[in-house]
Every structure is written in structure tokens, then in C-alpha cells.
Amino acid sequence: MTTFPTAPDVRATPEGILWEPSGRWVRGRTGEVTVVDSRHPLLVWEPGVPVPLYAFPREDVREDLLRPAKNPRTGTHTGSRIFYDLDVDGDVLENAAWTFPADDLAGHVAFEWFRRVGRGLDHWYEEAEEIFVHPRDPHKRVDAIPSGRHVRVEIDGVLVADTHRPVLLFETGLPTRYYIPREDVRLDLLEATDHSTGCPYKGTAAYWSWRGEGDATDVPPNVVWSYPEPLPAVGAVKDLLAFYNEAVDITVDGTRIERPVTPFTRTLSDKSPT
Template structure:
């Protein structure tokens, strides 16, 4: 007779922090120095923040490289009271680490990820795989499925993509993204940009902007030239932000979704305006 094991539910502290132990071996490095080497990390979800972070037992952290922060970032990270500066290669990185006030997480330290906040540790690994931006959420799923749907993309009334061979990417909590073969995209209507982003689920993306004169946000098209293995089907294909273009699937015009990406596109365009 076998016994089926079920995962323990995420625990929630009185401060509203969700947390659960992770079985992954996690390491964090910066400037070639391993600051975190933990086989007992804890995943933590802060209230109102859609992605998790890691906290680590203090004994699995190079605490000798830390000092109480000279200018603590009060009011951040769910009431955290104690922040630490990190010294690596003769340089102090301010507010690189902190503790949570929750009793459940006593004795644990969390660290900033430079790819997400612009400060902190810049290389992270789960087992032997490098991960980017933030830990992958065990409750989030990403599926890239080849499809026979007819997908039409228009910008300001101009057809820029028309395909019957898309790859549909389904990601928990986000609108479906439609990845289109390059031969089915009017690349002459787009220009490549220097913008790039990293995603812990898909990899590093490159971007294009619309060449037309309409008031269209910059960087509305992207592609993963070397995606992570889990979404290999989107390699080299182009996707358009549903928030900024008109997409028709099998004859049905999709409503533009309201997401934080739409706000970010508008803000980025405003920053680049003359």
C-alpha cells in the first residue's frame, strides 16, 4: 500500500507574508564572491507583490560580509526593520539584505536581486541552473503550444503579422501571447532597439518598435533568440503586446487587456519623448 504525499499549503504570517520551505539548493553571487549557499531556502511572498523571493538561514549566508545599513530603506519589504549593507571586493552595496519582522522567519535573511531592483546580488543559481530576475513561482505555469489558429496583428490599422502557424504561450495570470514566425511578420515596418529584458521562465528577450508615425509605445514587439528549454517552441518567433496592438484570432478581435505591462509601455514611451 502506497501513501500519497501532498504539498504543505503556503503558510501566512500575521504580517501577511506567505512562505514555504523550498527543497532547492540556491546560491547567490556578486563580483565572483558566493554570498549565499543554502540548501534550506524559504520562498516568501510579500503582500501585493506578484512574484516570490528567497530568504535564507543566517548560517548559510556570508554574514561576515554584512553590516547594519548606514541608510536603511524604511517602509520597504513588509515592515522590515533591519537592513544590511554588503561589502564585496572593497565596495559597500547599500541595503543589499534585510530581515523580516515575522517570527516564522526569524533567523533568516533575504537579498536584493540586481536584475530586478538594480542593486544586490547579480548571479543566482538553483542547483546548477542560473536563474534570473526572481525565483520561479512553483504555483505558476508557462506552456508554449504550437497552434493552427489564424492570428492577425494590426498596428494603427495596418496589418503587420498574419499567420496560421503561431505558438501560443499560456502563462498563469497573464494574457495569452501569440508568437509568430518571422516570415509572417512585416519586419520592414519595425526597427530593432537596444531594449532587452530577462524572464526567469523564458530567458532574455530582444525588442522592436513600430516605424509608423502613430502614437504607438516603443518596444511593443519582442523575441527570445535563445529561450529556456521549457519554452523552446518560441525560439526566434515574434510576439506583440496585446495591450498596444489589435489582435484577431480566428476572426474574433480580442479586447486589449489591462495589465501592468500596458502602464510600463506608456511610461517608457513618455521617458523617451523629446
């Protein structure tokens, strides 16, 4: 009989790695070639890294496609023992896979995700659904809830959005995001960009930059985003616009919300959010 993990199944290695068995069927591909197909993956959290990755039993991996790395990326992935290049019909992906030093993870191979680090496998699936950037964390919730709150957004003192019908998105570890109908946003003050990001919980986002009044040099690019085709779990945010709380002034029911400090704060200050 198959048993599925619960919270107490999270374990720690002497190296500080957290891991737990996952009940999800996971597949990874490069192009049209399936490199890993597993019903017994492990979720792994490396020290200091907020999102998990998967490690797979060797028998679920196309080891015939792996070669010892010519230029191993030493010092990455918590003291990894061995790095592998992936060779698919002569197309070599360097350092696409590795093993961890932890005895608990012996016999398992982990892979890079292209949309997370710019190299590695480019298509990933949990069950029948494609996922992006990194595995979904079973200990994290993302809830999109329609609301009647009064939300106002200002940039450099200019009112950009004003609505009584936002959708509030609550995501573990991040501030509440306020998604606003386009009809309630001054789109004439925004300019669409070619920037996009992927999220395993929400989908692929499109972005806008500020082009309105005030000192535009103080406003980071890509400060507004929307999900034109969100994943079903957050379908309520479809085509609505959200603003980085970290870079704009948001007032909710008459109370100004303090700008939060998040993992995005630094990238926004660098004016290159991801």
C-alpha cells in the same frame, strides 16, 4: 528523510507575508563571490507583490560580508527589522540584504536581485541553472504550445503579421501571448532597439519598436519582443516575435481579441515597458 513542499505548505504571518519551504538548491553571487548557498531556502511573497523572493537560513549566508546599513531603506519589504550593506573587498552594495519582522522568518536573511531592482546580487542559480529577475514561482505555469490558429496583428490599422503557425504561450496570470514566425511578420515596419529584459521562465528578450505607417506617437516603444535563446522549457518560441496584446490589435480565427489590462498596461502607456 528530506520532505518537499506541497501546496498546503504555504503559510501566512500576521504581517500578511506568505511563505513556504523550497526543495531547490539556491545560490547567489556578486561577481565571482558566492554570498549565499542554501539547500533550505524559503519562498516568500510580500503583500501586494506578485512575484516571490527567497529568504535563507543565516548559516547558509556569508554573514562576514554583511554590515548594518548606513542608510537603511525604511518602509520597504513589509516592515523589515534590519537592513544590511554587503561589503565584498571594499565594494559596498547598500541595502543588499534584510530581515523580516515575522517570527516565522526569524533567523533568515533575504537579498535584493540586481536585475529586478538595480541593486543586490547579480547572479542567481536554482540547481545548475542560472535564473533572472526573481525566483520562479512553483504555483505558476508557463506553457509554449505550437498551434494552427490563424493570428493577425494590426498596428494603427496596418497589418503587421499574419500566420497560421503561431506558438501560443500560456502563463498564469497573464493573457495568452502569440509568438509568430519572422517570415510572417512585416519586419520592414519594425526597428530593433537596444532594450532587453530578463524573465526567470523564458530567458532574455530583445525588442523592436514600430516605425511603420500611421501615428507612431500613439504606439509605445518596444512593443515587439523575441527570445533568441529561450530557456529549454519554452524552446518552441525561439526567434519568434510576440506583440503586447495591451497595445496592438490581435485577431484570432476571425475574432478580435479585446485588449487586456495587465501589470504592463501602465508601463506601456508611459511608453517605457519593462
